[in-house]
Amino acid sequence: MKITEARVIVTSPGRNFVTLKLITDEGVYGIGDATLNGREKAVVAYLEDHVCPCLIGKDPANIEDIWQYLYKGAYWRRGPVTMSAIAAVDMALWDIKGKVLNTPVYNLLGGKSREKIMVYAHANGKDLEHTVDEVGRHLEMGYKAVRAQSGIPGIAATYGVAKGKEEYEPAEKGLPKETFWSTEKYLNFLPSLFKRLRDEYGDDPNLLHDCHHRLTPIEAARLGKDLEPYHLFWIEDAVTAELQEGFRVVRQHTTTPLAVGEVFNTIWDAQTLISEQLIDYIRTSLARGGGISHMKKVANFAELYHVRTGFHGATDLSPVTMAAALHFDLSVNNFGIQEHMPHQEILNEVFSYNYTFEDGFMYPGDAPGLGVDIDEEAASKFPYDPAYLPVNRKEDGTLFNW
Numbered sequence: 001m002k003i004t005e006a007r008v009i010v011t012s013p014g015r016n017f018v019t020l021k022l023i024t025d026e027g028v029y030g031i032g033d034a035t036l037n038g039r040e041k042a043v044v045a046y047l048e049d050h051v052c053p054c055l056i057g058k059d060p061a062n063i064e065d066i067w068q069y070l071y072k073g074a075y076w077r078r079g080p081v082t083m084s085a086i087a088a089v090d091m092a093l094w095d096i097k098g099k100v101l102n103t104p105v106y107n108l109l110g111g112k113s114r115e116k117i118m119v120y121a122h123a124n125g126k127d128l129e130h131t132v133d134e135v136g137r138h139l140e141m142g143y144k145a146v147r148a149q150s151g152i153p154g155i156a157a158t159y160g161v162a163k164g165k166e167e168y169e170p171a172e173k174g175l176p177k178e179t180f181w182s183t184e185k186y187l188n189f190l191p192s193l194f195k196r197l198r199d200e201y202g203d204d205p206n207l208l209h210d211c212h213h214r215l216t217p218i219e220a221a222r223l224g225k226d227l228e229p230y231h232l233f234w235i236e237d238a239v240t241a242e243l244q245e246g247f248r249v250v251r252q253h254t255t256t257p258l259a260v261g262e263v264f265n266t267i268w269d270a271q272t273l274i275s276e277q278l279i280d281y282i283r284t285s286l287a288r289g290g291g292i293s294h295m296k297k298v299a300n301f302a303e304l305y306h307v308r309t310g311f312h313g314a315t316d317l318s319p320v321t322m323a324a325a326l327h328f329d330l331s332v333n334n335f336g337i338q339e340h341m342p343h344q345e346i347l348n349e350v351f352s353y354n355y356t357f358e359d360g361f362m363y364p365g366d367a368p369g370l371g372v373d374i375d376e377e378a379a380s381k382f383p384y385d386p387a388y389l390p391v392n393r394k395e396d397g398t399l400f401n402w
């Protein structure tokens with residue numbers, strides 16, 4: 001079998017997605033997600049100009065060899081653009097292998113390690129009471145785990161809070177929007193939200209929170225300690241992790257579990273974090289971390305150090321990544337939790353998928369391969385719509401982490 005064509009499909013049903021389709025001489029094809037939020041066209045060019053031509057004529061069965069060819073063969077290693085492109089190729093190859101062998105991808109990854117996959121939902125509100133209501137609404141929908149993000153008194157707009165009734169979508173049309181931030185106001189407010197949530201809903205629900213890279217290690221340590229009475233499932237991205245050793249400070253001070261890694265690209269971004277047991281959950285999605293082949297190695301390495309998976313699953317990850325993640329989550333022993341943000345209804349005009357949600361858990365389905373498809377004709381009706389993630393400043397104007 002040979003790859004005869006590699007097509008990059010850019011479409012915007014509600015938001016932008018980049019999808020790679022690999023077609024073989026036997027008619028079997030596979031698809032992969034190459035969406036890099038706010039930098040989509042860079043991955044399109046990387047794929048079209050530098051990756052697709054090299055794939056023609058290759059045997060799609062040799063997934064590991066093709067992965068290494070694209071990683072080592074480029075000489076220039078790592079980075080979000082390169083690794084997103086490699087991830088898309090890798091997902092498409094696993095999809096093809098599953099279709100050729102007529103079996104779902106989870107079967108190729110060692111089979112089922114569990115029956116169902118716990119997912120967490122996003123609840124957010126403009127203020128504390130609104131957020132409490134939204135958490136309740138998601139618990140009523142059956143979710144066993146809910147992430148709570150709230151508007152903060154004195155801060156005009158913050159990460160994770162939706163403007164209208166739709167799901168939170170940070171990328172906005174036009175040039176990057178600028179928002180303003182106060183760590184002091186945030187740290188003073190947040191424990192009161194989780195106190196109120198425990199008072200209202202008791203000890204059972206798994207509660208999560210995303211700090212979105214806005215704290216220093218010692219600030220994260222304070223937050224972790226303040227939240228200990230409310231036993232969160234995790235705090236996410238408490239600190240940016242370019243300096244992996246920074247997490248030692250957080251870890252020394254708090255028993256609140258720590259999750260990080262949605263912006264990581266390879267194992268080398270997490271090697272110290274994992275081997276020193278500085279985190280509890282690794283969040284790198286298959287789309288950012290070079291696909292199934294590389295993230296399988298990361299998960300297996302993490303397993304040695306009691307670190308579990310908790311993959312990123314926001315709306316900028318397409319149904320292809322969601323499906324691939326569910327196959328992966330079902331198969332690895334050290335699965336922890338999966339993020340789940342439903343896509344907009346209109347996306348269903350372009351993508352079809354087999355995964356399902358029921359009572360707080362998801363299932364990848366048993367279709368051969370990943371069980372996802374893209375309707376290219378429908379996709380062409382939704383042209384690329386440039387959008388950027390916001391830029392964040394402190395109240396005095398200092399450029400800060402968004």
Ligand code: EZ4
Pocket residue numbers: 037170210212262312314315316389
């Ligand atoms: O800001 O996916 O946990 N989820 C997140 C997301 C990210 C977006 C960036 O593209 O942090 O909301």
Ligand code: CO
Pocket residue numbers: 210212236237262
């Ligand atoms: Co996050």
